Amino acid sequence: MVIAHSGAVIALDVGGTKIAGALFDAHRHIIATTQVRTPASEGAPAVLEAMAGVVEELRARSNEAISGLGLGVAGVIDPVNAKVSSATDTISGWAGTDLRAELMARTSLEVRAVNDVHAHGLGEALRGAGRGAEEVLLFAVGTGIGGAHLVHGKLLTGVHHAAGHVGHIDSIDAAGLPCSCGQTGHVEAIASGPAIHRHYLRLGGDTRITDTKAVTALALAGDQRAHQALATGARAAGRAAASLANVLDPELVIVSGGMAGAGALWWNSLRQGFAESVIGPVAKTGIVAAELGNEAAFYGAASLFWPSTEKE
Amino acid sequence: MVIAHSGAVIALDVGGTKIAGALFDAHRHIIATTQVRTPASEGAPAVLEAMAGVVEELRARSNEAISGLGLGVAGVIDPVNAKVSSATDTISGWAGTDLRAELMARTSLEVRAVNDVHAHGLGEALRGAGRGAEEVLLFAVGTGIGGAHLVHGKLLTGVHHAAGHVGHIDSIDAAGLPCSCGQTGHVEAIASGPAIHRHYLRLGGDTRITDTKAVTALALAGDQRAHQALATGARAAGRAAASLANVLDPELVIVSGGMAGAGALWWNSLRQGFAESVIGPVAKTGIVAAELGNEAAFYGAASLFWPSTEKE
Numbered sequence: 001m002v003i004a005h006s007g008a009v010i011a012l013d014v015g016g017t018k019i020a021g022a023l024f025d026a027h028r029h030i031i032a033t034t035q036v037r038t039p040a041s042e043g044a045p046a047v048l049e050a051m052a053g054v055v056e057e058l059r060a061r062s063n064e065a066i067s068g069l070g071l072g073v074a075g076v077i078d079p080v081n082a083k084v085s086s087a088t089d090t091i092s093g094w095a096g097t098d099l100r101a102e103l104m105a106r107t108s109l110e111v112r113a114v115n116d117v118h119a120h121g122l123g124e125a126l127r128g129a130g131r132g133a134e135e136v137l138l139f140a141v142g143t144g145i146g147g148a149h150l151v152h153g154k155l156l157t158g159v160h161h162a163a164g165h166v167g168h169i170d171s172i173d174a175a176g177l178p179c180s181c182g183q184t185g186h187v188e189a190i191a192s193g194p195a196i197h198r199h200y201l202r203l204g205g206d207t208r209i210t211d212t213k214a215v216t217a218l219a220l221a222g223d224q225r226a227h228q229a230l231a232t233g234a235r236a237a238g239r240a241a242a243s244l245a246n247v248l249d250p251e252l253v254i255v256s257g258g259m260a261g262a263g264a265l266w267w268n269s270l271r272q273g274f275a276e277s278v279i280g281p282v283a284k285t286g287i288v289a290a291e292l293g294n295e296a297a298f299y300g301a302a303s304l305f306w307p308s309t310e311k312e
Numbered sequence: 313m314v315i316a317h318s319g320a321v322i323a324l325d326v327g328g329t330k331i332a333g334a335l336f337d338a339h340r341h342i343i344a345t346t347q348v349r350t351p352a353s354e355g356a357p358a359v360l361e362a363m364a365g366v367v368e369e370l371r372a373r374s375n376e377a378i379s380g381l382g383l384g385v386a387g388v389i390d391p392v393n394a395k396v397s398s399a400t401d402t403i404s405g406w407a408g409t410d411l412r413a414e415l416m417a418r419t420s421l422e423v424r425a426v427n428d429v430h431a432h433g434l435g436e437a438l439r440g441a442g443r444g445a446e447e448v449l450l451f452a453v454g455t456g457i458g459g460a461h462l463v464h465g466k467l468l469t470g471v472h473h474a475a476g477h478v479g480h481i482d483s484i485d486a487a488g489l490p491c492s493c494g495q496t497g498h499v500e501a502i503a504s505g506p507a508i509h510r511h512y513l514r515l516g517g518d519t520r521i522t523d524t525k526a527v528t529a530l531a532l533a534g535d536q537r538a539h540q541a542l543a544t545g546a547r548a549a550g551r552a553a554a555s556l557a558n559v560l561d562p563e564l565v566i567v568s569g570g571m572a573g574a575g576a577l578w579w580n581s582l583r584q585g586f587a588e589s590v591i592g593p594v595a596k597t598g599i600v601a602a603e604l605g606n607e608a609a610f611y612g613a614a615s616l617f618w619p620s621t622e623k624e
Contacts, residue, residue: 076593086593135471147559156463158561159447162593169555170589172487172497181591185484185551239497243481247459247556249470277482279493281388281398281474 007067010058010109011301012051013116013294014073016040016090019047021054022298023062028306030298032061044093052106059107069109070301071099072119076162079304082113085161112304116297117164118155120256121148123299128292129254137250138290139166139241142257144180145188149248167192169243173236191237193258200229216262230262231269238273238287245278245285256290319379322370322421323613324363325428325606326385328352328402331359333366334610335374340618342610344373356405364418371419381421382613383411384431388474391616394425397473424616429476430467432568433460434612440604441566449562450602451478451553454569456492457500461560479504481555485548503549505570512541528574542574543581550585550599557590557597568602 013020020035034057039046051071059066075087075094082100100111114122121138130136130150138148145167149156157163167188168181177189189195193212200215201207203225209215218226241253253274259266267289274287292299318338325332332347346369351358363383371378383389387399387406394412412423426434433450442448442462450460457479461468469475479500480493489501501507505524512527513519515537521527530538553565565586571578579601586599604611 149559151468156560158594159563160561160593162591163559163561165558165561165591165593168558168589168591170482170484170551172482172484175484175487183589183591185589239482243498243555244559246477246480247461247475247559248468249472249475249477251471277480277495277497279474279477279480279495281472281477282470 007305008062008064009068009070009302009305010055010066011070011298012054012072013119013297013301014038014047014051014071015116016074019050019054020294020298021058022295022302023058024298024302025062026064028302030295032058033298034058038091040091042092044091044097047091047094048097048102048106051103055103055107055109066109068305069103069107069111070304071103071111071113072116072297072301073099073113074116076160077113077115077118078161079112079114079157082111114155114157114300114304115161115164117146118148118157119297119300121150121164121254121296121300122155122303123292123296123301124254124256124290125150126153126303127299128296129288129290130252133251135248135250137166137241137244137248137253139237139244139253139255140257141191141193141237141255141259143193145192145237145257149250166240166244169240171236171240173232187236187240191233191240191259196229196233196259199232200226203228205229212259216266219265220263227265230266234259234262234266234269235273235276238270238275239277241270241287242274242277245274245282249282250285252286252288254288254290256296260289318618320374320376321380321382321614321617322367322378323382323610324366324384325431325609325613326350326359326363326383327428328386331362331366332606332610333370334607334614335370336610336614337374338376340614342607344370345610346370350403352403354404356403356409359403359406360409360414360418363415367415367419367421378421380617381415381419381423382616383415383423383425384428384609384613385411385425386428388472389425389427389430390473391424391426391469394423426467426469426612426616427473427476428609429458430460430469431609431612433462433476433566433608434467434615435604435608435610436566436568436602436612437462438465438615439611440608441600441602442564445563447560447562447564449478449553449556449560449565451549451556451565451567452569452602453503453505453549453567453571455505457504457549457569461562478552478556481552483548483552485544499548499552503545503552503571508541508545508571511544512538515540517541524571528578531577532575539577542578546571546574546578546581547585547588550582550587551589553582553599554586554589557586557594561594562597564598564600566600566602568608572601
């Protein structure tokens with residue numbers, strides 16, 4: 001396949017803790033990456049400066065002119081105007097930031113942006129586990145639970161650009177549990193990484209165990225409480241993915257995020273939950289692991305400068 | 313607005329109990345309707361004959377030549393080929409029926425088809441409560457719970473044409489309850505009309521009360537069990553609609569189906585459930601009543617012959 005020459009592109013993945021960047025050559029290969037800490041508490045101007053710094057570092061490593069700056073950014077992002085429509089206070093003063101104007105002023109590059117989870121989904125759909133699939137649902141289970149729905153390579157972002165909050169659907173196992181969004185009963189409250197740790201403690205687990213990685217290790221070692229917390233979270237995630245498959249009927253559900261690396265117990269429970277809630281007509285929907293890891297968001301952000309005909 | 317002259321169209325809404333038909337003139341107005349009982353137990357050929365009979369009756373009432381036959385049909389319908397991909401046994405031998413070939417042979421008309429709930433959603437989105445909205449989620453609560461998701465007037469039907477099974481997402485209030493799909497825990501199992509009646513009986517209600525209409529009447533009269541069954545079902549439906557709004561971020565959720573006619577108690581509980589589960593960025597999503605009633609499916613089925621530019 002001949003790939004159109006659309007120029008070198010810089011892609012940034014901007015979260016509350018780090019700003020990661022990748023330089024793509026005109027053949028759409030990553031040829032350099034870098035990352036810095038997000039100066040989240042110092043406010044939006046400091047974060048924008050840090051982003052511009054990453055761009056300059058990567059630009060210095062390119063033999064070609066850079067044709068665009070693609071961003072995957074935490075918060076609700078208006079992709080038409082490349083603005084932060086709304087955001088939590090993780091980055092102070094982030095809501096309302098005009099990414100296009102601010103970064104064009106600092107880098108002189110054309111700027112396009114989507115939400116970071118949307119960038120992740122776009123990358124996996126186009127270049128990762130979703131290559132060639134018609135419709136893809138990304139279901140990412142990590143510190144939070146987020147996702148993206150793509151139809152023929154096109155991201156569906158919703159009318160407020162807020163689509164993809166797949167962690168905020170009801171879960172029977174989360175009845176009454178407080179969720180990060182301020183409501184209760186959502187799958188994120190039982191199935192995210194931190195939720196699994198909290199559930200372990202609620203089951204009477206050892207309070208010296210302070211993170212999900214340790215809970216996972218205990219579960220593998222045969223600890224009953226850790227096993228139950230991990231299996232309940234994974235099964236709830238699987239049921240939630242099935243609920244959405246029942247509504248969206250995608251070709252593939254791509255599962256990503258930190259918990260997707262938790263091993264066979266987690267995956268078996270996820271698949272069990274999916275099988276327990278999926279309806280007949282969509283029962284054969286594939287559930288597969290993401291392939292690109294942290295690079296997915298780079299591919300998604302860079303793809304904002306790749307001709308859309310090649311996405312379909 | 314000048315409406316393109318696309319010719320007269322016959323639309324059928326084909327369910328397990330009745331076949332309803334409408335004749336649209338070239339100005340897209342319904343000028344005649346009729347209906348017959350579905351000979352469901354007699355099998356697919358009898359149903360096809362009955363459909364052809366409705367077409368002939370309506371054709372006889374038209375002054376213009378008929379340019380197409382649009383169908384909204386129970387079951388999973390492949391809209392590209394107008395075939396029944398799969399179906400329950402409500403109509404015996406329905407799965408696999410080639411609607412295009414069978415009805416073209418009987419009527420000599422060009423045939424296009426979608427699922428009946430999809431036709432309903434298409435009609436409401438284009439000509440009913442969704443007129444002018446960019447993205448619409450139809451949420452229909454009746455004997456079952458079904459829906460449709462439309463983006464810029466285009467129905468998203470999924471890769472197996474099975475999208476829109478909004479009744480088959482998990483509900484906290486349905487934990488353990490058997491669902492029509494064979495699984496448990498789905499919102500249809502607590503919020504559909506028959507589910508509300510069953511819940512009333514589970515709460516110790518009067519066994520002489522044999523349907524949901526009677527439960528609704530009792531609730532209005534102040535009966536505590538009936539009130540609780542109706543409010544629980546409506547609230548669960550509202551939470552489910554919010555779950556999907558969190559994922560899809562539509563402009564409007566259009567609520568239809570028999571339960572949408574159950575009155576203020578039902579609607580207040582629905583809105584309460586929605587408010588309890590919706591996340592901030594989509595909290596202002598409109599929840600509105602459908603406008604077209606049973607005519608919605610006619611408009612949706614007929615619209616399959618209306619130029620798609622006018623849907624967007």
